[in-house]
Amino acid sequence: MRFHPAGALSAAPATAFDARALRAEFPIFREPRDTPLVYLDSAATSQKPQAVLDAMDRHYRTCNANIHRGIYAIAEQATAAYEDARRRVARFVGAPSPAEIVFTRNSTEAINLVAHSWGRSQLRAGDAILLTVMEHHANLVPWQLLAAERGIELRFTPITAEGDLDLVACAALLADGKVKLLGVTHVSNVLGTVNPVARIAQLAHDAGALVLVDASQSVPHFAVDVAALGADFVVFTGHKMLGPTGIGALWARRELLESMPPFMGGGEMIREVKLTGSQWADVPWKFEAGTMPITEAVGLGAAVDWLERVGMDAIWAHDQELIAYAMSRLSTVPGLRVLGPPAERRGALVAFTLGTIHAHDVATVLDAGGVAVRAGHHCAMPLHEHLAIAASVRASFHCHTTTDEIDTLVLGLERAGQVFA
Amino acid sequence: MSPGWDELFRDEILDHYKHPRNHGTLEAPDFTYEDANPLCGDRLRMDFHVGDGVIKAARFTGHGCSISQAAASMLCERVEDMTLEDAKRLSREDVLEMLGIELGPVRLKCALLALKTMKAGIYGMRQWPGEEDASHP
Numbered sequence: 387m388r389f390h391p392a393g394a395l396s397a398a399p400a401t402a403f404d405a406r407a408l409r410a411e412f413p414i415f416r417e418p419r420d421t422p423l424v425y426l427d428s429a430a431t432s433q434k435p436q437a438v439l440d441a442m443d444r445h446y447r448t449c450n451a452n453i454h455r456g457i458y459a460i461a462e463q464a465t466a467a468y469e470d471a472r473r474r475v476a477r478f479v480g481a482p483s484p485a486e487i488v489f490t491r492n493s494t495e496a497i498n499l500v501a502h503s504w505g506r507s508q509l510r511a512g513d514a515i516l517l518t519v520m521e522h523h524a525n526l527v528p529w530q531l532l533a534a535e536r537g538i539e540l541r542f543t544p545i546t547a548e549g550d551l552d553l554v555a556c557a558a559l560l561a562d563g564k565v566k567l568l569g570v571t572h573v574s575n576v577l578g579t580v581n582p583v584a585r586i587a588q589l590a591h592d593a594g595a596l597v598l599v600d601a602s603q604s605v606p607h608f609a610v611d612v613a614a615l616g617a618d619f620v621v622f623t624g625h626k627m628l629g630p631t632g633i634g635a636l637w638a639r640r641e642l643l644e645s646m647p648p649f650m651g652g653g654e655m656i657r658e659v660k661l662t663g664s665q666w667a668d669v670p671w672k673f674e675a676g677t678m679p680i681t682e683a684v685g686l687g688a689a690v691d692w693l694e695r696v697g698m699d700a701i702w703a704h705d706q707e708l709i710a711y712a713m714s715r716l717s718t719v720p721g722l723r724v725l726g727p728p729a730e731r732r733g734a735l736v737a738f739t740l741g742t743i744h745a746h747d748v749a750t751v752l753d754a755g756g757v758a759v760r761a762g763h764h765c766a767m768p769l770h771e772h773l774a775i776a777a778s779v780r781a782s783f784h785c786h787t788t789t790d791e792i793d794t795l796v797l798g799l800e801r802a803g804q805v806f807a
Numbered sequence: 808m809s810p811g812w813d814e815l816f817r818d819e820i821l822d823h824y825k826h827p828r829n830h831g832t833l834e835a836p837d838f839t840y841e842d843a844n845p846l847c848g849d850r851l852r853m854d855f856h857v858g859d860g861v862i863k864a865a866r867f868t869g870h871g872c873s874i875s876q877a878a879a880s881m882l883c884e885r886v887e888d889m890t891l892e893d894a895k896r897l898s899r900e901d902v903l904e905m906l907g908i909e910l911g912p913v914r915l916k917c918a919l920l921a922l923k924t925m926k927a928g929i930y931g932m933r934q935w936p937g938e939e940d941a942s943h944p
Contacts (some may be wrong), residue, residue: 744845744872776848
């Protein structure tokens, strides 16, 4: 039995999972290189299985056409492929209807959509937005822009010494009823913390606030059911879930989407246009102005199929084994300090500092051994400031990651320690 | 071909990083400047004494990666006894030649922080002797 973020206990057998066999499905690992690629940066962007590349290639080769308007065979096929991708993504995250999935460029655009459309139409001076100190810049900067424009107060739920959200403080920050939106990341991209989003959503709803969950780091790794989360808005991005760049999604209840004004204006998002005014298309198309990344949506649909074939519970079980192994191995490296909670409350990533050695120096030594990690602030500068460090090194995993690769990481870290001793 | 462990950080870079030359601050510097690469967390302050148009002393303090700190150490060593005019003419190529390694675009910013800081100091200083801007710190 192992920890499952949705609260259930998963008993997926680890032996059924063959990371090496899955690895063979990723062309990037088959490229000839002097040093084998040890890719430990899936939290920045994931690698793509052959099935995703094939689906996009096939789409371009067989039915490339603009969607929702062409009165010819391949245009109808292209429209069907795009809307089929929406259906698959909706089913994958438990959305009751495909109309509740709005395609965006990525999570960042999805959050900007909510800030511009819902935020500008609903929030007034004196209202507050409650975020957390562990947010990615994507769930911080759009709200700063809105706050400056509208005279809205930003509040931040702090973290405990272990790197968990302080829910007592969160409840206190909600108490005066001024908070109209609570934004929280499902899994911290630095601390790895899996946040108790359902409990937080309950607190927020009790205080009269809507809830936006940044699921960029959770949807790629475990089964996320938007209905069960209790959130009002959920955003995620395709390129972190084995899909292509340029495609992401916003989920929100249909009535909520219908109540929101458009985000961007242009073609595709209208029903009727006159020179002096227009009527909007139905949701979700009302929010999809201009020609969308059609082939990327098809690629995301293929990624979802691939993830479902492997099984999200199996992927999560593999993640849990990897992170437990990594935490145990990293604890043997002299001077290494892990940021965030113990393995039991983590997603598939671990950020750390190594003595006083700068993260870029560590990453450069690792790179010479073929190990790709992220070094810097991982788009979470306020969190690094809170932790009083300039930068950290982050290793993140996915289904193709093996314990051998974690051993290679540890060897490289020991080497970095020697070089800069 | 990816570089081996030892070509990454030439011994000279590591030596300057671990045993920085000209480290510290100067009493009543003729010009001083502080700059940072916020994205990496590299930070430098450089102090200079100048007489007769010649840099008499150069010192730096700061923190950051080995490249940024070694480049500052090497640059301070290089510009002592150099005329201000020659110091102004130092280019990114000169800094890269001192470091003697290949650098990607991200690390390039680390390497050039010292040069940027020094030049900002030098050019900032030009306003003071003529008292055009007495309020300048």
